[in-house]
Amino acid sequence: MSVLVEFAMFPTDKGESVSAYVSRIIKMIDKSEVPYKLTPMGTVFETETMEEALDIINKAYKQLEKDCNRVYSVVKFDIRKGKSNRLVQKIQSVEKKLGKQVSK
Template sequence: MSVLVEFAMFPTDKGESVSPYVSRIIKMIDESGVNYKLTPMGTVFEVETMEEALKIIDQAYKQLEKDCNRVYSVVKFDIRKGKSGRLKQKIESVEKKLGKQVSK
């Protein structure tokens, strides 16, 4: 099974720039070994189970709860049985249909 997750999470009580807080979350994901992609508006990662996905989201929140009084988050899931590697595969499929060189 493949669980693709796109999410954004950040404090709303820490001023205009929240990159120091977002960086904590990205560091935790990176150290977890989960395949992910950081984007300007959030992060996408892929795991094999919903339990793993929810654990990452919970750990992300724990990076902020200690010194943030208000946290905003939005989360989207794409769950598909019998597939894996979709973080890269979905982009390659669209690029191929557009006649573009496939991303490495």
């Protein structure tokens, strides 16, 4: 099974620049060894189970709860049985249809 998750999470009580807080979350994801991609508007990662995905989201919140009074988050899931490596394959599929060289 493949659970693709796109999410953004950041404090709303720490001013305009929150990259120091977001970087805590990215460090945690990096240590978890799940495949992920950081984007300008959020992060996409892939796990094999919903439990793993929810665990990452919970751990992300734990990175902020200790010193943030208000946290904003938006989370999207794409769950598909019988597939894996969709973090890469979905992009390759679109690029192939566009006639572009497929990224790796």
